[in-house]
Amino acid sequence: MKSKAARLRELIAKGAIAMPGVPNAAMARQVEQVGFDAVYVSGAGMANATAGVPDIDSLLQRSRRSSRVMSPTR
Numbered sequence: 651m652k653s654k655a656a657r658l659r660e661l662i663a664k665g666a667i668a669m670p671g672v673p674n675a676a677m678a679r680q681v682e683q684v685g686f687d688a689v690y691v692s693g694a695g696m697a698n699a700t701a702g703v704p705d706i707d708s709l710l711q712r713s714r715r716s717s718r719v720m721s722p723t724r
Contacts, residue, residue: 661687673699 652660661667669688672678673695681689697703 658688671695 667688668686669690670681670686671692672681672689673691678689678691694704
């Protein structure tokens with residue numbers, strides 16, 4: 651099975667891809683179920699949707715949180 655990074659590189663090599671932004675794992679699954687091949691998480695989107703605060707680099711462990719968003723998807 652290919653890594654997620656390898657699959658993303660393949661998609662990029664084919665040309666432009668639509669990647670909706672999601673704030674959490676539930677939204678990532680919904681985006682996946684309707685047929686998108688990729689999603690992205692932004693620090694601002696996560697801060698706004700999860701903590702209700704602006705993105706001013708005050709959230710700790712951001713990378714750990716974003717990996718939780720991506721892990722439920724294929």
